[in-house]
């Protein structure tokens with residue numbers, strides 16, 4: 333039999349087959365997926381900026397001024413004045429000297445980690461770090477040591493054992509599947525004790541969401557000056573596209589010279605750069621929206637727990653309702669879609685076997701009534717499927 337057919341059938345047998353679902357409306361709280369109007373509880377467009385009129389206008393103006401394609405890599409002909417402005421705005425937002433923008437957050441991780449770490453380095457990586465961090469680690473020649481999730485004593489012990497010449501400690505700021513926040517303060521104080529250990533935090537889900545101005549996890553814990561490599565994405569709360577690293581002037585100059593995913597890829601469209609720039613003008617003032625996200629997250633978790641559901645404790649808009657069985661999780665998601673609520677089933681290899689889940693993600697634009705209506709459906713169908721076994 334054809335190899336690929338065989339593999340696909342195997343994936344299907346294990347209940348792990350993934351299919352694309354197509355949207356035909358903007359990504360707002362109500363959208364249309366596969367022709368069906370749904371209430372969206374799965375988007376990283378936390379603040380609704382992806383379809384914001386101000387961002388759309390900025391894109392149109394930039395396209396009129398600069399055209400569509402960027403025409404070259406950043407180091408050849410792909411750097412427009414807008415790129416410089418955006419990198420300066422990111423540096424300011426992240427309280428850093430400088431910043432570099434990559435085409436995606438994935439490319440930022442892969443390019444940054446592999447540029448920094450050669451065989452003389454040791455990487456200490458949280459066991460639940462994002463796939464793009466893991467891939468960046470693999471691409472580097474460094475020795476990789478995985479420490480227990482958010483466990484700074486395990487990390488401290490491992491650092492002592494290994495006594496590295498040079499090391500990079502890497503953690504998600506907000507963990508993309510469980511929605512919990514990394515102990516960034518403890519990590520910062522631990523790394524500060526060693527002049528040869530750098531700390532890198534991936535704030536993909538924290539940017540725009542955590543901290544007074546939305547700057548992220550370092551602001552949330554008040555350790556802005558102690559995170560050496562502040563990585564993040566412009567594709568989630570910022571509502572645009574792209575990944576970035578903010579840090580010292582020399583770090584950024586080093587990456588511009590060494591990060592292969594920066595050097596060997598055509599720069600993003602000036603329109604997208606303009607959208608990010610506009611978003612950063614707006615996002616700091618969206619304090620109300622951030623408060624609303626936190627409040628709704630608390631409310632949803634409490635209601636689900638009170639009804640016997642297994643919910644991973646979260647201080648962010650990412651709430652994991654753990655089901656366990658892969659097929660049951662898919663069934664749960666499918667039933668919710670039937671009643672107009674879209675929450676995808678997250679299964680292995682994205683999460684560990686036996687921890688398949690509905691990953692609920694909130695948007696700041698929900699009203700209380702909308703959230704309650706969706707919650708009722710989640711609870712009703714969950715009870716029908718016997719998912720609420722914590723009682």
Ligand SMILES: *Cc1c(COP(=O)(O)O)cnc(C)c1O
Pocket residue numbers: 436437438439441462464504506508534536537565566567574575
């Ligand atoms: C989404 C995500 C990325 C990748 O960012 P993209 O811009 O989507 O490529 C990197 N790290 C974490 C933790 C993420 O959640």
